Amino acid sequence: MSAAERKTMLLTTPFxxxxxxxxxLNDWGLWQGYTTPNSYxxxxxxxxxxxxxxxxxxxxxxxxxxxxxxxxxxxxxxxVTRDVTKIGVDRVGYAVWCxxxxxxxxxxxxxxxxxxxxxxxxxxxxxxWLEWNASGFDVTINNESDDIAALAVQGPVSCTxxxxxxxxxxxxxxxxxxxxxxxxxxxxMVSRTGFTGDLGYEVWIDPSKANALWDQLFDKGRDYxxxxxxxxxxxxxxxxxxxxxxxxxFVPAEIAVRxxxxxxxxxxxxxxxxxxxxxxxxxxxxxxxxREEGLRYRFVLLDVEGNKPAEHxxxxxxxxxxxxxxxxxxxxxxxxxxxFAQVEMPHGxxxxxxxxxxxxxxxxxxxxxxxxxxxxxxxxxxxxxxRQTPAPAH
Amino acid sequence: MTKYxxxxxxxxxxxxxxxxxxxxxxxxxxxxxALNQAGxxxxxxxxxxxxxxxxxxxxVHQLDEKIVKELSLEMHGLRLGEAKxxxxxxxxxxxxxxxxxxxxxxxxxxxxxxxxxxxxxxxxVFAKLMLKLYRTRxxxxxxxxxxxxxxxxxxxxxxxxxGRRNMRDMMRLVLINxxxxxxxxxxxxxxxxxxxxxAITGTNMGPRSPNTVFTYIHRMVGEALGNRxxxxxxxxxxxxxxxxxxxxxxxxxxxxxxxxxTRIIKTGDRVMGVELSSGDTLEAxxxxxxxxxxxxxxxxxxxxxxxxxxxxxVEQYRTRSGTGKLHLALSGLPSFVxxxxxxxxxxxxxxxxxxxxxxGLNPIKxxxxxxxxxxxxxxxxxxxPTLAPAGQHVLTALVHYVPHELKTGWDNNxxxxxxxxxxxxxxxxxxxxxxxxxxxxxxxxxxxxxEASHGVTGGNWHHGELSIDQALMMRPFPGSTQxxxxxxxxxxxGAGSHPGGSLMGLAGKNAAEEILKQGVLS
Numbered sequence: 001m002s003a004a005e006r007k008t009m010l011l012t013t014p015f016x017x018x019x020x021x022x023x024x025l026n027d028w029g030l031w032q033g034y035t036t037p038n039s040y041x042x043x044x045x046x047x048x049x050x051x052x053x054x055x056x057x058x059x060x061x062x063x064x065x066x067x068x069x070x071x072x073x074x075x076x077x078x079x080v081t082r083d084v085t086k087i088g089v090d091r092v093g094y095a096v097w098c099x100x101x102x103x104x105x106x107x108x109x110x111x112x113x114x115x116x117x118x119x120x121x122x123x124x125x126x127x128x129w130l131e132w133n134a135s136g137f138d139v140t141i142n143n144e145s146d147d148i149a150a151l152a153v154q155g156p157v158s159c160t161x162x163x164x165x166x167x168x169x170x171x172x173x174x175x176x177x178x179x180x181x182x183x184x185x186x187x188x189m190v191s192r193t194g195f196t197g198d199l200g201y202e203v204w205i206d207p208s209k210a211n212a213l214w215d216q217l218f219d220k221g222r223d224y225x226x227x228x229x230x231x232x233x234x235x236x237x238x239x240x241x242x243x244x245x246x247x248x249x250f251v252p253a254e255i256a257v258r259x260x261x262x263x264x265x266x267x268x269x270x271x272x273x274x275x276x277x278x279x280x281x282x283x284x285x286x287x288x289x290x291r292e293e294g295l296r297y298r299f300v301l302l303d304v305e306g307n308k309p310a311e312h313x314x315x316x317x318x319x320x321x322x323x324x325x326x327x328x329x330x331x332x333x334x335x336x337x338x339x340f341a342q343v344e345m346p347h348g349x350x351x352x353x354x355x356x357x358x359x360x361x362x363x364x365x366x367x368x369x370x371x372x373x374x375x376x377x378x379x380x381x382x383x384x385x386x387r388q389t390p391a392p393a394h
Numbered sequence: 395m396t397k398y399x400x401x402x403x404x405x406x407x408x409x410x411x412x413x414x415x416x417x418x419x420x421x422x423x424x425x426x427x428a429l430n431q432a433g434x435x436x437x438x439x440x441x442x443x444x445x446x447x448x449x450x451x452x453x454v455h456q457l458d459e460k461i462v463k464e465l466s467l468e469m470h471g472l473r474l475g476e477a478k479x480x481x482x483x484x485x486x487x488x489x490x491x492x493x494x495x496x497x498x499x500x501x502x503x504x505x506x507x508x509x510x511x512x513x514x515x516x517x518x519v520f521a522k523l524m525l526k527l528y529r530t531r532x533x534x535x536x537x538x539x540x541x542x543x544x545x546x547x548x549x550x551x552x553x554x555x556x557g558r559r560n561m562r563d564m565m566r567l568v569l570i571n572x573x574x575x576x577x578x579x580x581x582x583x584x585x586x587x588x589x590x591x592x593a594i595t596g597t598n599m600g601p602r603s604p605n606t607v608f609t610y611i612h613r614m615v616g617e618a619l620g621n622r623x624x625x626x627x628x629x630x631x632x633x634x635x636x637x638x639x640x641x642x643x644x645x646x647x648x649x650x651x652x653x654x655x656t657r658i659i660k661t662g663d664r665v666m667g668v669e670l671s672s673g674d675t676l677e678a679x680x681x682x683x684x685x686x687x688x689x690x691x692x693x694x695x696x697x698x699x700x701x702x703x704x705x706x707x708v709e710q711y712r713t714r715s716g717t718g719k720l721h722l723a724l725s726g727l728p729s730f731v732x733x734x735x736x737x738x739x740x741x742x743x744x745x746x747x748x749x750x751x752x753x754g755l756n757p758i759k760x761x762x763x764x765x766x767x768x769x770x771x772x773x774x775x776x777x778x779p780t781l782a783p784a785g786q787h788v789l790t791a792l793v794h795y796v797p798h799e800l801k802t803g804w805d806n807n808x809x810x811x812x813x814x815x816x817x818x819x820x821x822x823x824x825x826x827x828x829x830x831x832x833x834x835x836x837x838x839x840x841x842x843x844x845e846a847s848h849g850v851t852g853g854n855w856h857h858g859e860l861s862i863d864q865a866l867m868m869r870p871f872p873g874s875t876q877x878x879x880x881x882x883x884x885x886x887x888g889a890g891s892h893p894g895g896s897l898m899g900l901a902g903k904n905a906a907e908e909i910l911k912q913g914v915l916s
Contacts (some may be wrong), residue, residue: 045533071698078698100873100880132706136697161606279662282701285880 098283154200198242242379298348406434408902411685433635440901487732713852856895
């Protein structure tokens with residue numbers, strides 16, 4: 001049903017009829033103009049589906065741009081900070097991009113579909129920025145966000161279930177690889193990608209087959225305890241896995257209003273994404289300058305004492321506020337209370353100890369907690385199955 | 395391979411001035427230009443049999459006398475004609491004569507005469523302050539270094555020293571339009587239009603366009619630089635180019651004419667040199683471009699060699715001109731009604747009233763021809779008989795407005811050119827009856843023609859609209875100010891950089907000083 005027919009401003013995804021049916025809590029949230037569930041039936045059980053069986057997330061609201069033409073690779077290589085030439089055909093790469101000021105605009109994934117043929121998935125709408133970037137390049141850019149329905153199937157049994165619906169040999173697909181299968185006569189593309197840090201896949205298909213795909217997944221996956229998951233469960237999983245979220249952990253430069261609120265990739269711990277060997281990419285000159293002059297902030301992963309999430313906490317060092325938490329959660333599998341924070345330089349080296357000011361409520365009573373926390377190196381959840389090929393069978 | 399300190403692209407006045415100052419400082423400089431003649435928009439061409447015309451710029455009114463002195467241009471053959479009065483032709487035949495601060499004729503009222511003196515005085519104060527800013531690189535506001543802060547301080551002090559009334563007026567006027575300001579000060583329609591013409595020459599703006607007070611003050615800077623009204627260059631405009639070329643050569647500048655730069659070569663993150671039409675490549679520490687910013691970044695460097703935001707700035711940079719030219723070879727001196735034979739050598743303008751000017755702008759916004767033109771006429775062969783066979787004359791006129799993009803297209807569109815020519819002649823004939831009978835040869839030049847012959851994008855000899863959002867510390871656009879951009883080794887020295895257009899030379903001089911100050915050359 002279209003938004004107009006429903007007399008509402010929000011858009012619905014191709015899976016909406018099924019999502020609606022499964023969304024017992026009616027806990028809807030807004031994702032870039034689309035209505036999507038925050039949680040379907042129980043946030044914690046949804047999270048455990050990701051880690052123990054399989055969770056299904058409707059990621060159709062993700063912006064998808066097709067980039068075609070002889071200059072597609074050169075175009076992308078100027079757009080993003082990493083070296084795109086290293087993403088082979090049928091491979092996917094994580095990427096971030098900046099404006100000329102080196103300010104982080106967004107992060108996303110680049111799918112190398114064929115020679116001179118790429119798909120860029122982004123959090124933000126990027127139509128105008130991509131068009132501006134196209135000057136001087138022989139490329140065509142199509143926004144195909146509405147032409148593709150997409151589900152993330154994440155968790156230890158994800159490969160098994162997808163194999164049951166016809167993805168023969170999927171277990172041989174390496175992380176960040178792309179494979180194609182037939183699904184009821186149309187092509188179904190499966191990439192071994194995701195936002196959970198677990199074994200998992202993303203499935204891309206024509207919207208006309210959306211319902212059939214959902215139905216088959218839940219039919220074949222029932223015995224494997226497949227569950228739909230909402231954005232709240234995903235939030236915990238991605239923090240546990242150490243993944244940044246645009247517009248949560250940094251303000252995309254296009255929508256930042258106040259001066260000084262944007263961050264550079266170097267300040268977000270994304271220096272591994274910045275390839276200064278490339279002679280040109282958007283923001284290079286500014287980032288070279290910042291690298292020479294020094295960073296203003298450092299992005300850190302904090303292990304916080306106790307089990308109260310340090311959401312929106314101030315971070316103190318010797319009584320002085322030196323940072324803020326951007327994301328935090330108690331992470332059940334890692335059995336850790338994790339937080340992402342931006343701290344002022346020179347703070348934030350691995351091993352640095354701070355105090356997080358946490359407020360929490362118990363039976364109407366607000367309590368303030370000054371929880372010690374420590375900068376750690378890398379995510380605490382990093383299971384072998386995430387990398388194993390062939391993917392372990394169940 | 396020989397490696398130059400600097401390769402300057404374009405032997406226009408700014409390119410030659412920039413290279414002369416660099417060479418004066420002992421640098422090894424090469425200037426390359428696609429044309430066989432130096433001077434860029436200061437050019438003369440043979441026209442019909444035995445006639446010579448200044449085929450782009452026709453007046454000098456902003457040339458910096460300091461540059462003339464420092465580069466000994468007079469020794470190298472530059473001779474300017476006498477300062478001209480402006481005769482604003484009125485349909486009654488009783489014309490308005492503007493001579494410096496004084497007005498006469500056309501029944502001009504005492505009140506207007508007084509107001510004109512006061513107006514000029516104030517504009518001169520503004521222009522003097524502006525010149526302070528013109529003589530140096532425009533300061534950055536955010537990343538200002540010590541030099542920038544000193545400039546800002548001196549500017550602020552200058553503003554304050556003008557007195558409360560002038561300061562308030564400058565802040566109020568600089569962004570608004572000349573139409574309102576004229577109506578504020580004067581009664582006489584012809585006077586208002588004569589002043590407004592100076593505000594819109596070479597632009598794509600009408601009297602009612604915002605920024606046109608700024609462009610007027612910009613023109614007034616010419617007086618602060620030592621010019622008194624307009625003058626012609628003896629021997630044609632090309633003689634200015636010739637003098638600059640000779641001076642540059644004396645300073646040791648190497649010059650290659652008739653060879654086009656096809657590409658600015660960028661290796662890694664820096665510019666290494668240029669590629670010529672012959673296929674040769676030349677290396678330099680600095681490539682200094684005096685061609686306009688659009689051609690520099692879009693055509694010579696290429697958008698794919700700069701960051702996307704910068705490419706976007708270039709795309710957005712406004713370069714369209716609404717100015718064309720009329721060239722006539724005449725078998726005798728035309729007779730403008732009410733103008734004495736001697737006065738035909740003065741600057742004659744046809745601009746009856748501001749509303750007519752504004753009405754003339756409207757059709758060109760939609761790519762159509764207008765039937766109401768504004769003329770700025772020169773008959774240089776009176777003061778300089780070498781430009782035409784004995785007893786015969788050439789007439790050149792800047793005409794506004796001519797669309798840069800004609801709906802039906804200018805390419806091979808002889809009927810549109812003929813229509814424009816006939817329209818211009820019909821309007822001229824009202825003031826100079828019988829002029830048609832004198833015509834030996836005629837030519838109209840539309841903005842696209844200047845683009846083709848002189849390489850100025852949009853046909854704009856200011857190398858980009860001179861409006862406040864594209865001027866001073868924002869010229870040509872943020873990220874490319876202070877004569878350089880984000881590309882290491884590439885500099886701008888043309889009219890597209892501060893302080894901008896007209897035959898002034900300060901952009902070229904300032905750029906050279908900035909490059910030398912940076913100490914990047916050997």
